[in-house]
Amino acid sequence: MPTRYDKEFKQNIINLYKQGESAAQLAREYGIGYSTVHKWIQGQAKTQSGKSPDEIKAMEKRLASLSEENEILKKPGLPCAEVANIFDYIHQESHHHQVTKMCRILGVSRAQYYRYRSPKPSKRQAEDVDLKQRILRIFAEFKQRYGVMKIHHELNLELQPLQRRCSPRRISRLMKELDIHSVTVNKWKAASASKTKVEQRPNLLKQDFSTTGLNQKWTADMTYIQTKRNGWCYLSTIMDLHSRRIIGYSFSKKMDTDLGLKTLESAVKNRTITGDPIIHTDLGSQYTSDDYNQRLTELHIRHSYSRKGCPYDNAPMESFHASLKKECVYPVPVFEDYETAAAVLFEYVHAFYNRKRIHSSLGYQTPLQFEIATLTSQMAA
Incomplete structure (x- = not known):
């Protein structure tokens, strides 16, 4: 059946849009149709008073920025390209757009770009540079919450079409060189059941968390x-x-x-x-x-x-x-x-x-x- 959304969920989506998220990004992130997100935003706008000059100016500035981003991203397949190809594209377009802005929009490091433009390192070093960039992007995408094994899974999914693989040991080394690590979760130790007498209520689960289907x-x-x-x-x-x-x-x-x-x-x-x-x-x-x-x-x-x-x-x-x-x-x-x-x-x-x-x-x-x-x-x- 069609998904129904309550007012709290809709308002949260609208608030995220006001904070700078695009409608397309919100639709993708939360699994909602783009037209649905657009309708919610338009409905909110109709119920509010007109924009102030400062708000209009800010919106025009954001529109100009989005137009430039669209211009930078217009090359087909660019966001999924090899990092080296992205760097080449930045160099070609550097007389039209700021390098810093292109690096930010395309999700690559400015420092890595300038290192790429210098004399080429060894094949192993070049691979490490590429892998570090991919690791940093995955690490940032998942908001510093992924460690070696989960980055290993995501990275190898990305490398699979390129017929490449990267071992957990190499990822661990590169993460140490980058000085990044995930937020760790301390294992909690459960205490034994309290001996205090309380009203008896049924424990149907009895620590059996196994299931054979949804909604069981x-x-x-x-x-x-x-x-x-x-x-x-x-x-x-x-x-x-x-x-x-x-x-x-x-x-x-x-x-x-x-x-x-x-x-x-x-x-x-x-x-x-x-x-x-x-x-x-x-x-x-x-x-x-x-x-x-x-x-x-x-x-x-x-x-x-x-x-x-x-x-x-x-x-x-x-x-x-x-x-x-x-x-x-x-x-x-x-x-x-x-x-x-x-x-x-x-x-x-x-x-x-x-x-x-x-x-x-x-x-x-x-x-x-x-x-x-x-x-x-x-x-x-």
Whole structure:
């Protein structure tokens, strides 16, 4: 069925456009039709007052910059060309455009370009220069979140059409020479279950996270996000254990039952629920409330709970939160305010984690790629 988007999702896309992202880039990054993104932006513009002279001037400046970018990128196949071919193109066009601007637009290093224009190094050195540029681009594309093995996977996909390969050992050496390394995720150690007596609630999952298809087992949780102006804010998510995709998402200044319900509704909006799926949560009051469980009953979803003080019962969510904190939250000392945090988290979950971040457990596929492969296999069966 057609994908439906809520107001919060649309507004986040519009905000990203206002911050400088192009409509085409947003459509590609978030898997939305270009015409849909354009319609949202046009609809927003119709409801707002006219632009000020400064805004018009800024828009004209951006339009001129975009026109120049289009002129630079007009050569067919250029963005996918060998780095050396890109450098040759920059040299040919250097009397029309600034070298610095062309390097930025084409995603190459200005220093590497000038080194390329000097006497050629040995074949091995030339290969290293090319590989370093590719590694830096991959490293930047995935926002410094990929280490040796994931860069190895992405790089060799890129080199495959060229009948070339690069070993993890060589990538490790080149990354050391470039002085870059991924944000590491500390392994968390789960404590044993608490001996404190609490109300008994069913643990249907019992740490069995295996699945044979989508929408069989979900897991949900909330985590704290600190901001300067608004204090603690709260991210609530739901993951499908089959694909590790985040299917429910909501961010709020309050941690309450409404936050859990809003996340649940965002998950069921675009999922076809059959049978009696399980959703696993902790024993937080947001999940044990009558309203939350009443809604689960209406949706024919069975509720499974972790034991008190035993995070291993919800290990996939603990792992997701660890990755999110290390890759997205901790690199920033503290978010300025709720709106800033919301924009960064939205990008991480929807554009990066679901669509770009490969998982070794999924055969080095992204959650979205794995879901598409699963659905394709089911249709062919």
